[in-house]
Amino acid sequence: MAVNTIASRPDDRPPPTxxxxxxxxxxDPAHWWHVPATGQHYLDTGTGDPVLLLHGNPSWSYAWRHLLPVLSPHVRCLAPDLPGLGLSPRPAVAPNAADRYAAQLDHLDALFAHLTGDRQLPAQGWTLVMHDWGGPLGIAWALRRPGVVARLVVLNTIGFRWPPGYRLPVYLKWIRDFAPVAALAHLTNAFPRAALRAGVVHPLRAAERRASLLPYARRSDRRTVVEYVRSIPHSDDDPAWRLLEPPDGHSSSLAALPVFIGWGMRDPVFTPLVLDEWTRRFPQARVHRYADAGHFVMEDAADELGRHIRDFLLGRVRR
Known part of the structure:
Protein backbone atom coordinates (compact mmCIF):
# COMPACT_ATOMS: atom_id res chain seq x y z
CA MET A 1 0.00 0.00 0.00
CA ALA A 2 1.39 3.38 -0.96
CA VAL A 3 2.05 5.90 1.77
CA ASN A 4 0.72 9.41 1.33
CA THR A 5 3.55 11.31 3.00
CA ILE A 6 3.13 14.99 3.74
CA ALA A 7 5.49 17.66 2.61
CA SER A 8 6.08 20.64 4.85
CA ARG A 9 4.05 23.65 3.81
CA PRO A 10 5.35 27.21 3.89
CA ASP A 11 2.67 28.29 6.36
CA ASP A 12 3.41 25.50 8.84
CA ARG A 13 4.39 26.89 12.21
CA PRO A 14 7.29 25.33 14.14
CA PRO A 15 6.54 23.35 17.29
CA PRO A 16 6.79 25.07 20.65
CA THR A 17 10.06 24.81 22.53
CA ASP A 28 14.52 12.67 28.69
CA PRO A 29 15.41 14.13 25.25
CA ALA A 30 17.37 11.00 24.30
CA HIS A 31 13.94 9.51 23.57
CA TRP A 32 12.65 12.48 21.54
CA TRP A 33 12.49 12.00 17.76
CA HIS A 34 10.94 13.65 14.73
CA VAL A 35 9.46 12.24 11.53
CA PRO A 36 11.56 13.60 8.63
CA ALA A 37 8.59 14.05 6.27
CA THR A 38 6.37 15.95 8.69
CA GLY A 39 8.44 17.11 11.66
CA GLN A 40 6.01 15.26 13.93
CA HIS A 41 7.44 14.73 17.42
CA TYR A 42 7.34 11.30 19.05
CA LEU A 43 8.81 9.36 21.94
CA ASP A 44 10.65 6.09 21.36
CA THR A 45 11.46 4.11 24.46
CA GLY A 46 11.84 0.44 25.32
CA THR A 47 12.44 -2.73 23.33
CA GLY A 48 10.20 -5.50 22.02
CA ASP A 49 6.98 -5.56 20.03
CA PRO A 50 5.83 -2.10 18.85
CA VAL A 51 3.11 -0.33 20.82
CA LEU A 52 1.71 2.89 19.34
CA LEU A 53 0.14 5.17 21.95
CA LEU A 54 -2.34 7.68 20.52
CA HIS A 55 -3.40 10.50 22.82
CA GLY A 56 -6.45 12.73 22.57
CA ASN A 57 -7.32 16.40 22.71
CA PRO A 58 -6.10 18.59 24.39
CA SER A 59 -3.51 16.18 25.76
CA TRP A 60 -0.22 15.10 24.17
CA SER A 61 2.44 12.45 24.79
CA TYR A 62 3.02 13.86 28.27
CA ALA A 63 -0.18 12.03 29.26
CA TRP A 64 1.64 8.66 28.93
CA ARG A 65 4.46 9.50 31.37
CA HIS A 66 3.12 7.14 34.09
CA LEU A 67 2.57 4.18 31.75
CA LEU A 68 5.85 4.31 29.85
CA PRO A 69 8.12 3.17 32.73
CA VAL A 70 5.82 0.19 33.34
CA LEU A 71 5.53 -0.87 29.70
CA SER A 72 8.91 -0.01 28.18
CA PRO A 73 10.85 -2.84 29.90
CA HIS A 74 8.64 -5.26 27.94
CA VAL A 75 7.61 -3.54 24.68
CA ARG A 76 8.77 -0.70 22.44
CA CYS A 77 6.61 2.33 23.12
CA LEU A 78 6.09 4.84 20.33
CA ALA A 79 4.14 7.87 21.55
CA PRO A 80 3.61 10.61 18.92
CA ASP A 81 2.22 14.06 19.43
CA LEU A 82 -0.60 14.36 16.92
CA PRO A 83 -0.03 17.14 14.35
CA GLY A 84 -0.87 20.51 15.81
CA LEU A 85 -0.67 19.24 19.40
CA GLY A 86 2.07 18.82 21.98
CA LEU A 87 5.58 19.31 20.57
CA SER A 88 4.59 18.63 16.94
CA PRO A 89 4.47 21.40 14.32
CA ARG A 90 1.31 23.46 13.85
CA PRO A 91 0.19 22.78 10.27
CA ALA A 92 -2.21 25.03 8.44
CA VAL A 93 -5.79 24.15 9.33
CA ALA A 94 -7.65 22.21 6.64
CA PRO A 95 -10.82 23.93 5.40
CA ASN A 96 -13.24 21.23 6.53
CA ALA A 97 -13.48 18.38 9.01
CA ALA A 98 -13.13 15.63 6.40
CA ASP A 99 -9.81 17.07 5.23
CA ARG A 100 -8.62 17.43 8.82
CA TYR A 101 -9.31 13.74 9.51
CA ALA A 102 -7.56 12.74 6.29
CA ALA A 103 -4.51 14.84 7.19
CA GLN A 104 -4.22 13.19 10.60
CA LEU A 105 -4.35 9.72 9.01
CA ASP A 106 -1.74 10.75 6.45
CA HIS A 107 0.53 11.83 9.31
CA LEU A 108 0.11 8.40 10.93
CA ASP A 109 1.05 6.84 7.59
CA ALA A 110 4.17 9.00 7.44
CA LEU A 111 5.09 8.04 11.02
CA PHE A 112 4.60 4.34 10.23
CA ALA A 113 6.71 4.59 7.06
CA HIS A 114 9.50 6.25 9.04
CA LEU A 115 9.36 3.71 11.86
CA THR A 116 9.28 0.65 9.61
CA GLY A 117 11.82 2.12 7.18
CA ASP A 118 14.34 4.38 8.88
CA ARG A 119 13.92 2.79 12.31
CA GLN A 120 13.45 -0.77 11.02
CA LEU A 121 10.46 -1.69 13.15
CA PRO A 122 8.36 -4.65 11.95
CA ALA A 123 5.42 -3.99 9.62
CA GLN A 124 3.06 -6.24 11.60
CA GLY A 125 2.28 -7.16 15.18
CA TRP A 126 1.51 -3.65 16.40
CA THR A 127 -0.59 -2.79 19.44
CA LEU A 128 -2.64 0.41 19.48
CA VAL A 129 -3.22 2.15 22.82
CA MET A 130 -5.97 4.71 22.21
CA HIS A 131 -7.43 7.48 24.33
CA ASP A 132 -10.02 10.14 23.45
CA TRP A 133 -9.38 11.34 19.86
CA GLY A 134 -6.73 8.63 19.55
CA GLY A 135 -9.59 6.10 19.37
CA PRO A 136 -11.29 7.14 16.14
CA LEU A 137 -7.95 7.98 14.54
CA GLY A 138 -6.47 4.65 15.59
CA ILE A 139 -9.45 2.59 14.44
CA ALA A 140 -9.60 4.43 11.09
CA TRP A 141 -5.87 3.97 10.58
CA ALA A 142 -6.02 0.26 11.50
CA LEU A 143 -8.80 -0.24 8.94
CA ARG A 144 -6.70 1.65 6.39
CA ARG A 145 -3.77 -0.68 7.15
CA PRO A 146 -5.24 -4.21 7.45
CA GLY A 147 -2.89 -6.77 8.98
CA VAL A 148 -0.69 -4.27 10.82
CA VAL A 149 -2.51 -4.13 14.17
CA ALA A 150 -2.55 -7.26 16.32
CA ARG A 151 -4.05 -5.91 19.59
CA LEU A 152 -6.12 -2.99 20.82
CA VAL A 153 -6.01 -1.16 24.14
CA VAL A 154 -9.05 1.09 24.57
CA LEU A 155 -9.04 3.88 27.19
CA ASN A 156 -12.09 6.16 27.43
CA THR A 157 -12.61 6.78 23.75
CA ILE A 158 -14.97 6.18 20.84
CA GLY A 159 -14.52 4.02 17.74
CA PHE A 160 -18.02 4.01 16.25
CA ARG A 161 -21.08 6.23 15.96
CA TRP A 162 -22.38 7.54 19.27
CA PRO A 163 -24.64 4.88 20.83
CA PRO A 164 -28.38 5.54 21.07
CA GLY A 165 -29.21 7.84 23.95
CA TYR A 166 -25.76 9.43 24.14
CA ARG A 167 -25.61 13.20 24.68
CA LEU A 168 -22.48 15.23 24.02
CA PRO A 169 -21.67 17.51 26.99
CA VAL A 170 -23.08 20.98 26.41
CA TYR A 171 -19.73 22.80 26.67
CA LEU A 172 -18.35 20.70 23.80
CA LYS A 173 -21.47 21.42 21.76
CA TRP A 174 -21.06 25.14 22.35
CA ILE A 175 -17.46 25.13 21.09
CA ARG A 176 -18.37 22.88 18.16
CA ASP A 177 -21.49 24.71 17.06
CA PHE A 178 -20.91 28.41 17.84
CA ALA A 179 -18.02 30.25 16.26
CA PRO A 180 -17.92 33.03 18.93
CA VAL A 181 -17.61 30.40 21.68
CA ALA A 182 -14.85 28.64 19.74
CA ALA A 183 -13.04 31.95 19.29
CA LEU A 184 -13.27 32.66 23.03
CA ALA A 185 -11.98 29.16 23.84
CA HIS A 186 -9.04 29.79 21.51
CA LEU A 187 -8.30 33.17 23.03
CA THR A 188 -8.40 32.07 26.67
CA ASN A 189 -7.12 28.47 26.38
CA ALA A 190 -10.22 27.60 28.41
CA PHE A 191 -10.75 24.11 27.04
CA PRO A 192 -7.35 22.62 28.02
CA ARG A 193 -7.50 24.32 31.41
CA ALA A 194 -10.99 23.00 32.13
CA ALA A 195 -10.24 19.53 30.77
CA LEU A 196 -7.28 19.05 33.10
CA ARG A 197 -9.49 19.81 36.08
CA ALA A 198 -12.80 18.20 35.11
CA GLY A 199 -11.13 15.18 33.48
CA VAL A 200 -9.54 13.84 36.66
CA VAL A 201 -10.89 12.74 40.01
CA HIS A 202 -7.56 13.24 41.77
CA PRO A 203 -6.16 16.71 40.91
CA LEU A 204 -2.83 16.87 39.13
CA ARG A 205 0.09 18.42 40.91
CA ALA A 206 0.58 22.05 39.91
CA ALA A 207 3.83 21.27 38.08
CA GLU A 208 2.14 18.50 36.07
CA ARG A 209 -0.78 20.73 35.17
CA ARG A 210 1.62 23.46 34.01
CA ALA A 211 3.59 20.91 31.98
CA SER A 212 0.43 19.64 30.30
CA LEU A 213 -0.48 23.19 29.26
CA LEU A 214 2.98 24.40 28.16
CA PRO A 215 2.61 23.47 24.47
CA TYR A 216 -0.48 25.69 24.31
CA ALA A 217 0.92 28.76 26.07
CA ARG A 218 1.01 30.82 22.88
CA ARG A 219 -2.28 31.65 21.19
CA SER A 220 -0.87 30.55 17.82
CA ASP A 221 -0.21 27.07 19.23
CA ARG A 222 -3.83 26.37 20.30
CA ARG A 223 -5.72 26.39 17.02
CA THR A 224 -5.73 22.61 16.59
CA VAL A 225 -7.16 22.15 20.09
CA VAL A 226 -10.28 24.08 19.10
CA GLU A 227 -10.44 22.60 15.61
CA TYR A 228 -10.57 19.07 17.03
CA VAL A 229 -13.65 20.01 19.01
CA ARG A 230 -15.14 21.73 15.96
CA SER A 231 -14.63 18.45 14.05
CA ILE A 232 -16.83 16.33 16.36
CA PRO A 233 -19.51 14.79 14.09
CA HIS A 234 -22.91 16.46 14.27
CA SER A 235 -25.06 13.46 13.37
CA ASP A 236 -25.01 9.80 12.37
CA ASP A 237 -24.85 10.92 8.75
CA ASP A 238 -21.59 12.81 9.19
CA PRO A 239 -19.06 11.57 6.57
CA ALA A 240 -16.39 11.26 9.26
CA TRP A 241 -18.06 8.16 10.68
CA ARG A 242 -17.39 6.30 7.42
CA LEU A 243 -13.70 6.20 8.31
CA LEU A 244 -14.62 3.83 11.15
CA GLU A 245 -16.34 1.32 8.89
CA PRO A 246 -14.64 -1.44 6.87
CA PRO A 247 -14.78 -1.13 3.08
CA ASP A 248 -18.07 -2.13 1.45
CA GLY A 249 -18.48 -5.87 1.28
CA HIS A 250 -15.77 -6.59 3.82
CA SER A 251 -15.99 -7.59 7.45
CA SER A 252 -13.93 -5.68 9.96
CA SER A 253 -10.36 -6.92 10.27
CA LEU A 254 -10.42 -5.80 13.91
CA ALA A 255 -13.44 -7.70 15.23
CA ALA A 256 -11.57 -10.77 16.47
CA LEU A 257 -8.44 -9.04 17.81
CA PRO A 258 -7.44 -9.35 21.47
CA VAL A 259 -8.74 -6.23 23.21
CA PHE A 260 -8.12 -4.65 26.60
CA ILE A 261 -10.54 -1.98 27.80
CA GLY A 262 -9.55 0.22 30.74
CA TRP A 263 -12.30 2.64 31.64
CA GLY A 264 -12.52 5.54 34.06
CA MET A 265 -16.12 5.31 35.27
CA ARG A 266 -16.37 8.98 36.28
CA ASP A 267 -15.75 10.36 32.81
CA PRO A 268 -18.18 13.20 31.96
CA VAL A 269 -17.63 12.73 28.19
CA PHE A 270 -17.21 9.01 27.50
CA THR A 271 -19.89 7.70 29.80
CA PRO A 272 -20.65 4.05 30.69
CA LEU A 273 -23.06 4.07 27.74
CA VAL A 274 -20.04 4.26 25.42
CA LEU A 275 -18.26 1.53 27.38
CA ASP A 276 -21.29 -0.75 26.97
CA GLU A 277 -21.08 -0.33 23.19
CA TRP A 278 -17.39 -1.29 23.21
CA THR A 279 -18.13 -4.46 25.17
CA ARG A 280 -21.03 -5.30 22.85
CA ARG A 281 -18.81 -4.98 19.80
CA PHE A 282 -15.86 -6.76 21.37
CA PRO A 283 -17.31 -9.45 23.66
CA GLN A 284 -13.87 -11.08 23.89
CA ALA A 285 -12.35 -7.97 25.49
CA ARG A 286 -10.68 -8.02 28.87
CA VAL A 287 -12.38 -5.16 30.72
CA HIS A 288 -11.28 -3.28 33.82
CA ARG A 289 -13.51 -0.59 35.25
CA TYR A 290 -11.82 1.97 37.51
CA ALA A 291 -14.51 3.33 39.80
CA ASP A 292 -12.44 6.24 41.11
CA ALA A 293 -11.07 7.47 37.77
CA GLY A 294 -12.27 10.07 35.31
CA HIS A 295 -11.64 10.83 31.65
CA PHE A 296 -7.86 10.79 32.07
CA VAL A 297 -7.80 7.26 33.41
CA MET A 298 -4.03 7.11 32.85
CA GLU A 299 -3.70 9.86 35.47
CA ASP A 300 -6.24 8.72 38.06
CA ALA A 301 -5.51 4.97 37.89
CA ALA A 302 -1.93 5.10 36.65
CA ASP A 303 -0.41 2.32 38.76
CA GLU A 304 -3.24 -0.17 38.41
CA LEU A 305 -3.85 0.59 34.75
CA GLY A 306 -0.17 0.23 33.91
CA ARG A 307 0.00 -3.22 35.51
CA HIS A 308 -3.19 -4.33 33.77
CA ILE A 309 -1.98 -3.21 30.34
CA ARG A 310 1.42 -4.80 30.92
CA ASP A 311 -0.21 -8.11 31.89
CA PHE A 312 -2.45 -7.97 28.82
CA LEU A 313 0.50 -7.36 26.52
CA LEU A 314 2.45 -10.20 28.12
CA GLY A 315 -0.50 -12.60 27.96
CA ARG A 316 -0.96 -12.77 31.71
CA VAL A 317 -4.42 -13.15 33.21
CA ARG A 318 -5.21 -10.91 36.17
CA ARG A 319 -8.71 -10.22 37.40
Missing amino acids: VPHRLLPGYP
Whole structure:
Protein backbone atom coordinates (compact mmCIF):
# COMPACT_ATOMS: atom_id res chain seq x y z
CA MET A 1 0.00 0.00 0.00
CA ALA A 2 1.39 3.38 -0.96
CA VAL A 3 2.05 5.90 1.77
CA ASN A 4 0.72 9.41 1.33
CA THR A 5 3.55 11.31 3.00
CA ILE A 6 3.13 14.99 3.74
CA ALA A 7 5.49 17.66 2.61
CA SER A 8 6.08 20.64 4.85
CA ARG A 9 4.05 23.65 3.81
CA PRO A 10 5.35 27.21 3.89
CA ASP A 11 2.67 28.29 6.36
CA ASP A 12 3.41 25.50 8.84
CA ARG A 13 4.39 26.89 12.21
CA PRO A 14 7.29 25.33 14.14
CA PRO A 15 6.54 23.35 17.29
CA PRO A 16 6.79 25.07 20.65
CA THR A 17 10.06 24.81 22.53
CA VAL A 18 9.57 23.29 25.97
CA PRO A 19 12.58 22.70 28.26
CA HIS A 20 12.73 19.17 29.66
CA ARG A 21 13.20 20.53 33.19
CA LEU A 22 9.61 21.83 33.04
CA LEU A 23 8.19 18.39 32.23
CA PRO A 24 8.27 16.31 35.45
CA GLY A 25 8.10 12.59 34.74
CA TYR A 26 8.54 12.95 30.97
CA PRO A 27 11.26 10.84 29.27
CA ASP A 28 14.52 12.67 28.69
CA PRO A 29 15.41 14.13 25.25
CA ALA A 30 17.37 11.00 24.30
CA HIS A 31 13.94 9.51 23.57
CA TRP A 32 12.65 12.48 21.54
CA TRP A 33 12.49 12.00 17.76
CA HIS A 34 10.94 13.65 14.73
CA VAL A 35 9.46 12.24 11.53
CA PRO A 36 11.56 13.60 8.63
CA ALA A 37 8.59 14.05 6.27
CA THR A 38 6.37 15.95 8.69
CA GLY A 39 8.44 17.11 11.66
CA GLN A 40 6.01 15.26 13.93
CA HIS A 41 7.44 14.73 17.42
CA TYR A 42 7.34 11.30 19.05
CA LEU A 43 8.81 9.36 21.94
CA ASP A 44 10.65 6.09 21.36
CA THR A 45 11.46 4.11 24.46
CA GLY A 46 11.84 0.44 25.32
CA THR A 47 12.44 -2.73 23.33
CA GLY A 48 10.20 -5.50 22.02
CA ASP A 49 6.98 -5.56 20.03
CA PRO A 50 5.83 -2.10 18.85
CA VAL A 51 3.11 -0.33 20.82
CA LEU A 52 1.71 2.89 19.34
CA LEU A 53 0.14 5.17 21.95
CA LEU A 54 -2.34 7.68 20.52
CA HIS A 55 -3.40 10.50 22.82
CA GLY A 56 -6.45 12.73 22.57
CA ASN A 57 -7.32 16.40 22.71
CA PRO A 58 -6.10 18.59 24.39
CA SER A 59 -3.51 16.18 25.76
CA TRP A 60 -0.22 15.10 24.17
CA SER A 61 2.44 12.45 24.79
CA TYR A 62 3.02 13.86 28.27
CA ALA A 63 -0.18 12.03 29.26
CA TRP A 64 1.64 8.66 28.93
CA ARG A 65 4.46 9.50 31.37
CA HIS A 66 3.12 7.14 34.09
CA LEU A 67 2.57 4.18 31.75
CA LEU A 68 5.85 4.31 29.85
CA PRO A 69 8.12 3.17 32.73
CA VAL A 70 5.82 0.19 33.34
CA LEU A 71 5.53 -0.87 29.70
CA SER A 72 8.91 -0.01 28.18
CA PRO A 73 10.85 -2.84 29.90
CA HIS A 74 8.64 -5.26 27.94
CA VAL A 75 7.61 -3.54 24.68
CA ARG A 76 8.77 -0.70 22.44
CA CYS A 77 6.61 2.33 23.12
CA LEU A 78 6.09 4.84 20.33
CA ALA A 79 4.14 7.87 21.55
CA PRO A 80 3.61 10.61 18.92
CA ASP A 81 2.22 14.06 19.43
CA LEU A 82 -0.60 14.36 16.92
CA PRO A 83 -0.03 17.14 14.35
CA GLY A 84 -0.87 20.51 15.81
CA LEU A 85 -0.67 19.24 19.40
CA GLY A 86 2.07 18.82 21.98
CA LEU A 87 5.58 19.31 20.57
CA SER A 88 4.59 18.63 16.94
CA PRO A 89 4.47 21.40 14.32
CA ARG A 90 1.31 23.46 13.85
CA PRO A 91 0.19 22.78 10.27
CA ALA A 92 -2.21 25.03 8.44
CA VAL A 93 -5.79 24.15 9.33
CA ALA A 94 -7.65 22.21 6.64
CA PRO A 95 -10.82 23.93 5.40
CA ASN A 96 -13.24 21.23 6.53
CA ALA A 97 -13.48 18.38 9.01
CA ALA A 98 -13.13 15.63 6.40
CA ASP A 99 -9.81 17.07 5.23
CA ARG A 100 -8.62 17.43 8.82
CA TYR A 101 -9.31 13.74 9.51
CA ALA A 102 -7.56 12.74 6.29
CA ALA A 103 -4.51 14.84 7.19
CA GLN A 104 -4.22 13.19 10.60
CA LEU A 105 -4.35 9.72 9.01
CA ASP A 106 -1.74 10.75 6.45
CA HIS A 107 0.53 11.83 9.31
CA LEU A 108 0.11 8.40 10.93
CA ASP A 109 1.05 6.84 7.59
CA ALA A 110 4.17 9.00 7.44
CA LEU A 111 5.09 8.04 11.02
CA PHE A 112 4.60 4.34 10.23
CA ALA A 113 6.71 4.59 7.06
CA HIS A 114 9.50 6.25 9.04
CA LEU A 115 9.36 3.71 11.86
CA THR A 116 9.28 0.65 9.61
CA GLY A 117 11.82 2.12 7.18
CA ASP A 118 14.34 4.38 8.88
CA ARG A 119 13.92 2.79 12.31
CA GLN A 120 13.45 -0.77 11.02
CA LEU A 121 10.46 -1.69 13.15
CA PRO A 122 8.36 -4.65 11.95
CA ALA A 123 5.42 -3.99 9.62
CA GLN A 124 3.06 -6.24 11.60
CA GLY A 125 2.28 -7.16 15.18
CA TRP A 126 1.51 -3.65 16.40
CA THR A 127 -0.59 -2.79 19.44
CA LEU A 128 -2.64 0.41 19.48
CA VAL A 129 -3.22 2.15 22.82
CA MET A 130 -5.97 4.71 22.21
CA HIS A 131 -7.43 7.48 24.33
CA ASP A 132 -10.02 10.14 23.45
CA TRP A 133 -9.38 11.34 19.86
CA GLY A 134 -6.73 8.63 19.55
CA GLY A 135 -9.59 6.10 19.37
CA PRO A 136 -11.29 7.14 16.14
CA LEU A 137 -7.95 7.98 14.54
CA GLY A 138 -6.47 4.65 15.59
CA ILE A 139 -9.45 2.59 14.44
CA ALA A 140 -9.60 4.43 11.09
CA TRP A 141 -5.87 3.97 10.58
CA ALA A 142 -6.02 0.26 11.50
CA LEU A 143 -8.80 -0.24 8.94
CA ARG A 144 -6.70 1.65 6.39
CA ARG A 145 -3.77 -0.68 7.15
CA PRO A 146 -5.24 -4.21 7.45
CA GLY A 147 -2.89 -6.77 8.98
CA VAL A 148 -0.69 -4.27 10.82
CA VAL A 149 -2.51 -4.13 14.17
CA ALA A 150 -2.55 -7.26 16.32
CA ARG A 151 -4.05 -5.91 19.59
CA LEU A 152 -6.12 -2.99 20.82
CA VAL A 153 -6.01 -1.16 24.14
CA VAL A 154 -9.05 1.09 24.57
CA LEU A 155 -9.04 3.88 27.19
CA ASN A 156 -12.09 6.16 27.43
CA THR A 157 -12.61 6.78 23.75
CA ILE A 158 -14.97 6.18 20.84
CA GLY A 159 -14.52 4.02 17.74
CA PHE A 160 -18.02 4.01 16.25
CA ARG A 161 -21.08 6.23 15.96
CA TRP A 162 -22.38 7.54 19.27
CA PRO A 163 -24.64 4.88 20.83
CA PRO A 164 -28.38 5.54 21.07
CA GLY A 165 -29.21 7.84 23.95
CA TYR A 166 -25.76 9.43 24.14
CA ARG A 167 -25.61 13.20 24.68
CA LEU A 168 -22.48 15.23 24.02
CA PRO A 169 -21.67 17.51 26.99
CA VAL A 170 -23.08 20.98 26.41
CA TYR A 171 -19.73 22.80 26.67
CA LEU A 172 -18.35 20.70 23.80
CA LYS A 173 -21.47 21.42 21.76
CA TRP A 174 -21.06 25.14 22.35
CA ILE A 175 -17.46 25.13 21.09
CA ARG A 176 -18.37 22.88 18.16
CA ASP A 177 -21.49 24.71 17.06
CA PHE A 178 -20.91 28.41 17.84
CA ALA A 179 -18.02 30.25 16.26
CA PRO A 180 -17.92 33.03 18.93
CA VAL A 181 -17.61 30.40 21.68
CA ALA A 182 -14.85 28.64 19.74
CA ALA A 183 -13.04 31.95 19.29
CA LEU A 184 -13.27 32.66 23.03
CA ALA A 185 -11.98 29.16 23.84
CA HIS A 186 -9.04 29.79 21.51
CA LEU A 187 -8.30 33.17 23.03
CA THR A 188 -8.40 32.07 26.67
CA ASN A 189 -7.12 28.47 26.38
CA ALA A 190 -10.22 27.60 28.41
CA PHE A 191 -10.75 24.11 27.04
CA PRO A 192 -7.35 22.62 28.02
CA ARG A 193 -7.50 24.32 31.41
CA ALA A 194 -10.99 23.00 32.13
CA ALA A 195 -10.24 19.53 30.77
CA LEU A 196 -7.28 19.05 33.10
CA ARG A 197 -9.49 19.81 36.08
CA ALA A 198 -12.80 18.20 35.11
CA GLY A 199 -11.13 15.18 33.48
CA VAL A 200 -9.54 13.84 36.66
CA VAL A 201 -10.89 12.74 40.01
CA HIS A 202 -7.56 13.24 41.77
CA PRO A 203 -6.16 16.71 40.91
CA LEU A 204 -2.83 16.87 39.13
CA ARG A 205 0.09 18.42 40.91
CA ALA A 206 0.58 22.05 39.91
CA ALA A 207 3.83 21.27 38.08
CA GLU A 208 2.14 18.50 36.07
CA ARG A 209 -0.78 20.73 35.17
CA ARG A 210 1.62 23.46 34.01
CA ALA A 211 3.59 20.91 31.98
CA SER A 212 0.43 19.64 30.30
CA LEU A 213 -0.48 23.19 29.26
CA LEU A 214 2.98 24.40 28.16
CA PRO A 215 2.61 23.47 24.47
CA TYR A 216 -0.48 25.69 24.31
CA ALA A 217 0.92 28.76 26.07
CA ARG A 218 1.01 30.82 22.88
CA ARG A 219 -2.28 31.65 21.19
CA SER A 220 -0.87 30.55 17.82
CA ASP A 221 -0.21 27.07 19.23
CA ARG A 222 -3.83 26.37 20.30
CA ARG A 223 -5.72 26.39 17.02
CA THR A 224 -5.73 22.61 16.59
CA VAL A 225 -7.16 22.15 20.09
CA VAL A 226 -10.28 24.08 19.10
CA GLU A 227 -10.44 22.60 15.61
CA TYR A 228 -10.57 19.07 17.03
CA VAL A 229 -13.65 20.01 19.01
CA ARG A 230 -15.14 21.73 15.96
CA SER A 231 -14.63 18.45 14.05
CA ILE A 232 -16.83 16.33 16.36
CA PRO A 233 -19.51 14.79 14.09
CA HIS A 234 -22.91 16.46 14.27
CA SER A 235 -25.06 13.46 13.37
CA ASP A 236 -25.01 9.80 12.37
CA ASP A 237 -24.85 10.92 8.75
CA ASP A 238 -21.59 12.81 9.19
CA PRO A 239 -19.06 11.57 6.57
CA ALA A 240 -16.39 11.26 9.26
CA TRP A 241 -18.06 8.16 10.68
CA ARG A 242 -17.39 6.30 7.42
CA LEU A 243 -13.70 6.20 8.31
CA LEU A 244 -14.62 3.83 11.15
CA GLU A 245 -16.34 1.32 8.89
CA PRO A 246 -14.64 -1.44 6.87
CA PRO A 247 -14.78 -1.13 3.08
CA ASP A 248 -18.07 -2.13 1.45
CA GLY A 249 -18.48 -5.87 1.28
CA HIS A 250 -15.77 -6.59 3.82
CA SER A 251 -15.99 -7.59 7.45
CA SER A 252 -13.93 -5.68 9.96
CA SER A 253 -10.36 -6.92 10.27
CA LEU A 254 -10.42 -5.80 13.91
CA ALA A 255 -13.44 -7.70 15.23
CA ALA A 256 -11.57 -10.77 16.47
CA LEU A 257 -8.44 -9.04 17.81
CA PRO A 258 -7.44 -9.35 21.47
CA VAL A 259 -8.74 -6.23 23.21
CA PHE A 260 -8.12 -4.65 26.60
CA ILE A 261 -10.54 -1.98 27.80
CA GLY A 262 -9.55 0.22 30.74
CA TRP A 263 -12.30 2.64 31.64
CA GLY A 264 -12.52 5.54 34.06
CA MET A 265 -16.12 5.31 35.27
CA ARG A 266 -16.37 8.98 36.28
CA ASP A 267 -15.75 10.36 32.81
CA PRO A 268 -18.18 13.20 31.96
CA VAL A 269 -17.63 12.73 28.19
CA PHE A 270 -17.21 9.01 27.50
CA THR A 271 -19.89 7.70 29.80
CA PRO A 272 -20.65 4.05 30.69
CA LEU A 273 -23.06 4.07 27.74
CA VAL A 274 -20.04 4.26 25.42
CA LEU A 275 -18.26 1.53 27.38
CA ASP A 276 -21.29 -0.75 26.97
CA GLU A 277 -21.08 -0.33 23.19
CA TRP A 278 -17.39 -1.29 23.21
CA THR A 279 -18.13 -4.46 25.17
CA ARG A 280 -21.03 -5.30 22.85
CA ARG A 281 -18.81 -4.98 19.80
CA PHE A 282 -15.86 -6.76 21.37
CA PRO A 283 -17.31 -9.45 23.66
CA GLN A 284 -13.87 -11.08 23.89
CA ALA A 285 -12.35 -7.97 25.49
CA ARG A 286 -10.68 -8.02 28.87
CA VAL A 287 -12.38 -5.16 30.72
CA HIS A 288 -11.28 -3.28 33.82
CA ARG A 289 -13.51 -0.59 35.25
CA TYR A 290 -11.82 1.97 37.51
CA ALA A 291 -14.51 3.33 39.80
CA ASP A 292 -12.44 6.24 41.11
CA ALA A 293 -11.07 7.47 37.77
CA GLY A 294 -12.27 10.07 35.31
CA HIS A 295 -11.64 10.83 31.65
CA PHE A 296 -7.86 10.79 32.07
CA VAL A 297 -7.80 7.26 33.41
CA MET A 298 -4.03 7.11 32.85
CA GLU A 299 -3.70 9.86 35.47
CA ASP A 300 -6.24 8.72 38.06
CA ALA A 301 -5.51 4.97 37.89
CA ALA A 302 -1.93 5.10 36.65
CA ASP A 303 -0.41 2.32 38.76
CA GLU A 304 -3.24 -0.17 38.41
CA LEU A 305 -3.85 0.59 34.75
CA GLY A 306 -0.17 0.23 33.91
CA ARG A 307 0.00 -3.22 35.51
CA HIS A 308 -3.19 -4.33 33.77
CA ILE A 309 -1.98 -3.21 30.34
CA ARG A 310 1.42 -4.80 30.92
CA ASP A 311 -0.21 -8.11 31.89
CA PHE A 312 -2.45 -7.97 28.82
CA LEU A 313 0.50 -7.36 26.52
CA LEU A 314 2.45 -10.20 28.12
CA GLY A 315 -0.50 -12.60 27.96
CA ARG A 316 -0.96 -12.77 31.71
CA VAL A 317 -4.42 -13.15 33.21
CA ARG A 318 -5.21 -10.91 36.17
CA ARG A 319 -8.71 -10.22 37.40
